Amino acid sequence: MPKTPEDIIRDEIRALTAYHVPEAAGMVKLDAMENPYRLPADVQVEIARLVESAALNRYPDPGAARLKACLRVAMGIPPGMDVLLGNGSDELIQMLIMAAARPGAAVLGFEPSFVMFRMIATFCGVRYVGVPLTPEFALDADRVVAAIAEHQPALVFIAYPNNPTGNLFDATAVARVIDAAPGPVVVDEAYHAFAGRTFMPRLTDYPNLLVMRTLSKSGLAGLRLGLLAGGNAWLAHVDKVRLPYNVNVLTQLVAEKVLRHQDLLAQQAAAITAERTRLFDELKRLPGVRPFPSDANFILFRTGMADGVFNGLKQRGVLIKNLNGSHPSLVDCLRVTVGTPEENGRFLESLRATLSNL
């Protein structure tokens, strides 16, 4: 008898719903934390030249030595620490969990937080422990320390700032988690460009700390490049589950080039941060709308009838993220990425029109 998917595919995979990316053609796209700005024309020309001369017939440099050297400087990675690159930081999360997926192992994260921690744990057949944040989305250090004692997680993931809530956890609480964890604690700094706080220099204080970054939220989402920094004792093993050539030739060349223009990315991040303040103030002024403070390039806000507001915005050509129903503490919550001043204007205008029509 030929086998059916029910016989072959693991139960927990059949139970998943595929990660849904909505169609966004022609919309004001404020749903995915992308940087709205392109690179200046002269840098685009430099990139075009690089692509023209790239040896696409060859495999990429498997160790990406030149790119790593650039990243060490750009990201302030302390001397003596190792760097591992991923096809986006999602791939690094996958490598970490895959390497630690012993029978019975658990991965610990927070609720609500970045959904890929839980999803990738499921892909790897690893139990996921989601410790609730407080209703104001703070890290409850006592509760986390108790959960760590109970579950002895192989890995702990902390998004800093957190997605989808946007806040930075208290650094002392994060330090308590690092002290309490039996294994590596991965501080995921995907939004570092907009936060100004980091655990990167603390790598030398904590042998079980790993810091993850990505270029996705600072302007290079299309390139797919993430990095993990930390001690060789951990990274040497994680590196063994990395597929060879996971960072392609074009990503290596272009990322290196753009990192030489880091001032441009910093200017764009500063423009986004300034717009975040304006957007927050405007949202606060709208009746029935409560924005949560953000250290990232997006703002979480609560509003009555969130589904209706989301659909009203969509009908007006503005795509944001509906989080209502994704977690009990995100009831009536929507998340908007900070765009250009024009895009944010379109969003606010559409939001006002939607709210007055509900």
Ligand SMILES: *Cc1c(COP(=O)(O)O)cnc(C)c1O
């Ligand atoms: C967006 C995001 C990532 C994934 O980034 P990629 O490098 O694009 O894979 C990782 N962590 C958090 C918290 C994110 O929000």
